[in-house]
Amino acid sequence: SQQGEEDPQALSIQEGENATMNCSYKTSINNLQWYRQNSGRGLVHLILIRSNEREKHSGRLRVTLDTSKKSSSLLITASRAADTASYFCATRDNQGGKLIFGQGTELSVKP
């Protein structure tokens, strides 16, 4: 079963534009993580935000977390063609620590 639902399922933008992806989840969490997956390759960890944090930055990435709404967003600023990939949110609960992934957002950045 998958906890996260991501929105939109697909996003197409021009290079230089910002990309925003949203993730909603159902149960309480310990932390939420974002991963990137390039076509035909494994996932790469991007950023982790703890349940007591509201915002986190890493380079061109900005992640927000609203635990009252059970939602998170990933913003990629000044996108590049190399950002083309699928992006997944994953939540970790306070019990078994199992990581549960959403179905992903497919981002296409056109040069």
Place this chain on the structure above:
Amino acid sequence: EAGVVQSPRYKIIEKKQPVAFWCNPISGHNTLYWYLQNLGQGPELLIRYENEEAVDDSQLPKDRFSAERLKGVDSTLKIQPAELGDSAVYLCASSQTGGFYNEQFFGPGTRLTVL
């Protein structure tokens, strides 16, 4: 530093045949995970090992799937017999420990096609 290694990268078999996937985690990583990823979906955990002990195998279909991690390093995931619905990508990941904040490092996956 070498990443998580998986082999084979691709496998095509006929239904009812057995198949095995191999994973070598990052050196020093105690925790190893096997995930199943269907097309257009996120990965779903099949089994998690802490060293050689399977600590979460609740999602592993035990009638046909088996896994082992001898000596707490390499791991093998087996399907016997394979069914058409098993066609998917099988991902292996590792982390230093199974702690809440530990980053998981993923291998490139094995794409299985069952005909």
